[in-house]
Amino acid sequence: MITNIDRSELLSLIDDGALVLDVLPQEEYESGHIPGAVNLPLRSLDTHAVASMAKGKPVVVY
């Protein structure tokens, strides 16, 4: 299920240990991202890229 969230919900999810994915291109990620966010640009988001991630853990994209 996909849930749209606002900033306060994001902050609680971060506190709860959610994985945060920045799906913007690498240059944009490097110019500033949410601390701890992992860069996974949309164009490289495939099954191989997510193989090591736990499917049951909350994951936030932006």
Added chain:
Amino acid sequence: MSPRAACRLEAFGFERVFDYTLGIADWRAAGLPIEGKPPTSLVVSDATRGDIPTSQLDEPIGDVLARTSAAGWEEALVLDCGDVVVGRLRGSSWEHDPGTPVSTVMELGPTTVRPNTLLEPLVERMEGRGTSLVVVSTPQGALVGVMIRTEARRLIQGEPSEQIWLDCEGCPGRWKTL
């Protein structure tokens, strides 16, 4: 971009997918810490405050005026379809009968700027036109906050944000001092 990513993750079998639709622009606007190369120039989000009062279309103008004044503001923004800015309330908007619905007295289609717009050239244009405040929204029109020209000018002149936005909820720099 993120709705597409969220959709793909769900297809890959992730059970709890969350989309922070307002993204990094909203995060910056709240003054939360950023990781990465520091920006070379100030942008609008560096001076965007998220505490301007907002209203729905069907609220009576009197209620919104009371709330706006109590918060120390002279204007408010009207939101619809979620967080999309559809109108602005200021000046003569307030002079109607208190029971009048906001939708009939608001200024339609306020000008908005994007959070990643360079700050200084915009402030110079605002100074030239005598504009005191501009609405900041995402490219989709969702409200991020407002930029007040005099505050932005102080930031450009090097004043620390904590000093410009004292005691302001949701203002740039507020979180950095926590």
